[in-house]
Amino acid sequence: MWHDRAMSTTGRRVGRPRAERRPDSGLSAREELLAAAAELFTVQGYAATSTRAVAERSGMRQASMYHYFGGKEDLLAVLLEGTVRPSLDLARGLLAAEGSAEARLWQLCRSDVVLLCGGPHNLGALYLLPEVRTERFAGFARMRRELKEAYGRLLADAACCTALDAGEVAVRTDLVFGLIEGVILIHRSDPDRPVEAFAAATADAALRVAGAREEDLAEVRARAAKLAQG
Amino acid sequence: MWHDRAMSTTGRRVGRPRAERRPDSGLSAREELLAAAAELFTVQGYAATSTRAVAERSGMRQASMYHYFGGKEDLLAVLLEGTVRPSLDLARGLLAAEGSAEARLWQLCRSDVVLLCGGPHNLGALYLLPEVRTERFAGFARMRRELKEAYGRLLADAACCTALDAGEVAVRTDLVFGLIEGVILIHRSDPDRPVEAFAAATADAALRVAGAREEDLAEVRARAAKLAQG
Known part of the structure; x- marks a missing residue:
């Protein structure tokens, strides 16, 4: 073009x-x-x-x-859209996939952290610029909203959330999404941390916030690993 | 002066x-x-x-x-130091206090979220400015580091973390601290959310990340409420 x-x-x-x-x-x-x-x-x-x-x-x-x-x-x-698009593409695929919603949520969390902490520059730090609230960045805001909705749908379908009402699922979605985007602040303080292990630990934490029990996490990770292969 | x-x-x-x-x-x-x-x-x-x-x-x-x-x-x-000092003062008091470390951690998380989401402006958004990495802001960086260390000590003392090794406690400290500071991003997207309920929900989530069991959270909250009164 x-x-x-x-x-x-x-x-x-x-x-x-x-x-x-x-x-x-x-x-x-x-x-x-x-x-x-x-x-x-x-x-x-x-x-x-x-x-x-x-x-x-x-x-x-x-x-x-x-x-x-x-x-x-x-x-x-x-640049901003590049910090969301790969996760959004993955999320769309995961929403259409079969199998454990918890494993799909884990997979989305892990990949999203790798994306946010990957690359030589911490582009997530630009999320908080006042300029980003303007109309010019409506496309980025829309993509980020759609990604958050995908998190919400996976949480709503997760076995660990079945006992929660819709309001509580919405609060946990905010907190899971905040935890994932919060890695921007962690990454900023410690940019040399190995990303893969940290991404897996953050995905574990996200499942804990969603309500998963400690004893079920190993199974969730094993299923997520199968998803990633398949 | x-x-x-x-x-x-x-x-x-x-x-x-x-x-x-x-x-x-x-x-x-x-x-x-x-x-x-x-x-x-x-x-x-x-x-x-x-x-x-x-x-x-x-x-x-x-x-x-x-x-x-x-x-x-x-x-x-x-302005930046004002987003940390009250939490740091509280943390010092909580470290010196008696009783359940989980309840003290819950109390610190709740108050920190109220501080970060209170006030008419989202000052946490300024944490990610490139300027803040310079020597002029070493005092702020030091206060923030001390606050994070206080989180770490409360986690290390918490009953839900006793089975974890020091490395795992450090990772969970990063994640709890990231979850709390991550409310800056959530608050930015939804500034009109009632703060008190959100702060309590975030403190619950922080305890889940630390490893607390769902069935123990009501007791943690009750003890934290007593701490806040006493």
Whole structure:
């Protein structure tokens, strides 16, 4: 799509985009820009980062950047959506799958933590920016809401929640979702923690919050492992 | 203290500070400045807020503001420390107290959530600012670390954790602390939720993460209520 936008309506190329692949990083120019924005937004701050700085960090001119992104908000929206989309895709699959809802919930929690704590930058730290409440980020807000609803449906179907009324399931959904997103704060304090073991421990904790009994957790994990293979 | 700073060494008053109490708000000038900074930092963002804007919002001149605060970082440091200090004071008292560690942990969790979700602005959202990692905020970081250590000691003493090794207690401490601080994200999505009931539900969830059994939670809450009275 950006190939079309690189040619202006007058046929004049404005700020010709660089070659799509950089031989040094293996990233496309678009990916380079996203990586630069992720670094600058999390390290020096969103408000303090200019589009020019993002372009320079990617080794291209500012005008070239506009072939790929409409501006800073566009970069932020794509980065934020990237912290939800893979979990949302997984959640849709898990909602359509058969078998223990507890195991599916465990699997979703584990993967979501790996996503939130993976990558070189803690993009979840950008969730709390005041700018993210604006209309421009409605797509991200919608995806995050849908992901939370998927958590809620898995909790409602989980054997450990069958004795709870709908209001209590809603509260536990908030708490499970808060626990999972709360790893952003834990990860920020201790970025070098091995992610896989921490993700499994967080998924265990989420099941405890949902109401699973300690003696059932090993079985839940075993079923989740089968789900992940299948 | 600011009374002294209001008079410069040459005896000339620079930007005379306003009367200490504003008749309209009942706040001192210092409190007015903190309230204005809390609003502007959370609503329009820390980087986007100037000291001049904070002063104007408080109805005073920028020069007067410097009688109370050395600058924007000072304002932020005081606001951040205010989100931890009351919980830290409570935690010190609870560590010195007698009785069930589970009940004391429940009490700390409940109060901490009330603190983090209380007040007109979600100051916890400022925890993730890149600026907060700098040396200027070492005092805040130290207080937050001490608070987390208090959580850890209560978990280590809790009956539900006696079967766990030290490494597992450390992981559960991270998760309980992350769950409590994670309410910042939940509160941000739903700021009008009644705080008291939510704080109790979160304290229940924290005890579940620590390993408490469902059938023991009513007793933990009852003991915590007695602690709060005594």
